[in-house]
Amino acid sequence: MRIGLDYRAAAGYPVSGIGRQNFALEDALRSHPGSSLQLFGVAPSDHPVRRRLHAPRWSAPIDSVHRLPERFKFEGLFLPGALRDAEVQLYVANINMGLPLGRKPPGLKYVLQLHDLFQLTENNHHGSQLKARVYRFTDRLSIIHSLKVADQVWVPSQYTANETLRLFPWVAGKLRVLPHLVEGFAGEPADISALQLPERYWLCVGTREPRKNMAWFVEAWQTARRRYPNIPELVLVGGDDALHPNQRGLAGLHVLRGIGDDKLHAVYQQAERLWHPSRAEGFGLPVIEALRVGTPVAVASGSSLDEITPPDSPRFAPADSDALIRLMGVLASAASEDSQPLKDWAARYGREAFRQRVHAALEELR
Structure with a gap:
């Protein structure tokens, strides 16, 4: 099975919780027998991570995973054709949303790793009230789209599964509870x-x-x-x-x-x-x-x-x-x-x- 993985969180936010889970998925998918893995993401034109990615020709900030114009360009204009050209059979996104826009091609399956729904249920930090309202509206649309087109939705806890069912009961058959990877710290602790x-x-x-x-x-x-x-x-x-x-x-x-x-x-x-x-x-x-x-x-x-x-x-x-x-x-x-x-x-x-x-x-x- 030829698998594609959204690598934007790992490349842009490597020490964040979501970035670490991106690395965890990379490791687990590479170790799956009979599968090969391709990475998809964005980067500046001169960034070395481009050598590992399927990336658009245009330059984009490495940390632009949450910027709406860059997201829509990547998910709508680039990703559908890139997945087709790479002959991907299964594509995995792990930023609570982010699956390709447009009609899903026959034979291609999608997985969404949904960490939580706090973008919709909690008041998160934004620069202004207007920005908060815009992000809540667009995040809701994007999450709903990804939930609809996904063949499976991986959540890290039964609590998140219950919250997903409370808001979107029609997703019940797709949910799988897969707790996150939490590795021990490498090496000895530092002198603090x-x-x-x-x-x-x-x-x-x-x-x-x-x-x-x-x-x-x-x-x-x-x-x-x-x-x-x-x-x-x-x-x-x-x-x-x-x-x-x-x-x-x-x-x-x-x-x-x-x-x-x-x-x-x-x-x-x-x-x-x-x-x-x-x-x-x-x-x-x-x-x-x-x-x-x-x-x-x-x-x-x-x-x-x-x-x-x-x-x-x-x-x-x-x-x-x-x-x-x-x-x-x-x-x-x-x-x-x-x-x-x-x-x-x-x-x-x-x-x-x-x-x-x-x-x-x-x-x-x-």
Whole structure:
């Protein structure tokens, strides 16, 4: 089977969650027996990634996957003919949308990897209200188109499957739950002494979007610090843009931006606990990353975090401040957990498990 893969996320955003899943798909598809893989994407005219891609003749920014004019040119003007010329039999897109525009040719099958539907259900960051409305409208059209033409829709959790069915019940027969790949960090953790982090700290990773619930969580942590004497300091990886102005610069709050994987590895490993307070999460990559290094977690209930977190890990309602503050008081004095069961749990999201799930879905499409 000759397979084509949308490579725009991997080329343009290689360290993002969606970019990493693009790389994971590349690996799983290349390892499928009897298949060959072709990559499709955009790039500037002089960019070296062009040597690996089927790309349009015109130059495009490497990070233009979300720019509407570039998207429509790629998906409508370039991709249909490029897939035909490359004799692709199965095409996979993994940016929640992005399948070719126009009528699907006979004999060509499509797969859509749908991470979540927060583009439609949540208020995400945009430059203006007008821009937000335009993107919500065009994203809805594009997602609906991709859901309609897809032969299979791969989602990372039952939560995302349920949300998809709630909004688009007609897609039921196409849905397959394929949890994401979460690999362990390569190599040894870096020396992070220069970051000047405290000896004891709690950790949150991924803080930007409003659904991450960071302002609410930081307020509860601040209250807990006043109520209980042994609450650890807090490290936020990803910035403090989502916080209220009066929360930035709080005593005991540390904000890290743009750190590499080797430093992130160490930050996870040295944390006393990862907290994930998101009120809506399609998968929850930081939870598995923490578990892989043996760091215990506490998560908000009500989304995919219920599925991917060990059943005996602490949970809290993402709007009950009083209950969260009490839980913080309890966990601040809790005994250390055995790290091996946490690592064993995380192993179910490793490379071989992901390959097996992808290969099984591909066999259905033969």
